[in-house]
Amino acid sequence: SQQGEEDPQALSIQEGENATMNCSYKTSINNLQWYRQNSGRGLVHLILIRSNEREKHSGRLRVTLDTSKKSSSLLITASRAADTASYFCATGIAGGTSYGKLTFGQGTILTVHP
Amino acid sequence: NAGVTQTPKFQVLKTGQSMTLQCAQDMNHEYMSWYRQDPGMGLRLIHYSVGAGITDQGEVPNGYNVSRSTTEDFPLRLLSAAPSQTSVYFCASSYSILAAYNEQFFGPGTRLTVL
Numbered sequence: 001s002q003q004g005e006e007d008p009q010a011l012s013i014q015e016g017e018n019a020t021m022n023c024s025y026k027t028s029i030n031n032l033q034w035y036r037q038n039s040g041r042g043l044v045h046l047i048l049i050r051s052n053e054r055e056k057h058s059g060r061l062r063v064t065l066d067t068s069k070k071s072s073s074l075l076i077t078a079s080r081a082a083d084t085a086s087y088f089c090a091t092g093i094a095g096g097t098s099y100g101k102l103t104f105g106q107g108t109i110l111t112v113h114p
Numbered sequence: 115n116a117g118v119t120q121t122p123k124f125q126v127l128k129t130g131q132s133m134t135l136q137c138a139q140d141m142n143h144e145y146m147s148w149y150r151q152d153p154g155m156g157l158r159l160i161h162y163s164v165g166a167g168i169t170d171q172g173e174v175p176n177g178y179n180v181s182r183s184t185t186e187d188f189p190l191r192l193l194s195a196a197p198s199q200t201s202v203y204f205c206a207s208s209y210s211i212l213a214a215y216n217e218q219f220f221g222p223g224t225r226l227t228v229l
Contacts (some may be wrong), residue, residue: 035218041222042204044221045219092214093214100214104158
């Protein structure tokens, strides 16, 4: 199974509401990253949180990381229709090859209704 | 900066045909990679490169070849296309060869259908 697994698979909310997506992983990580993918487009990096950090903010985004539970959450506050996209977590793992390994989850599809 | 560019955007092949997906970046990034995205599978790493002349296999390399003669370009070759290679292909780059520790910049993707 995937190293990173997002939950829920799909989320539908109204504009102005908050959206929370979760990511769980299996092995120790160096960092965890969140990406957004608009329909038919490439992925865009949102935020990176390192294993020694617990919380990070960027604009309307808030990411938390709990290494003891091997989980992370992405909170989008005051959502907008333009936030409609798929959101992926990616875990950066040290070791293996000398360059490490970045593994993507299957994504959460977020729909924000105007 | 154009960032990461990919051509073509769409391609239809017949089984057994070969083709090359092009990827270029103008950010002077050392690390470049190819992923494929399939429904329910997330992104899977095909091949990656940490500099001109240096490439290595990722998670799903079979049926694909790569080479890196310049820092800017990283083409992906399908040797003999199979229906199982129907997918969306993304090229990505990173300023550090320690790509697992840094932000990845993605191209817009190539949607490939093999009949």
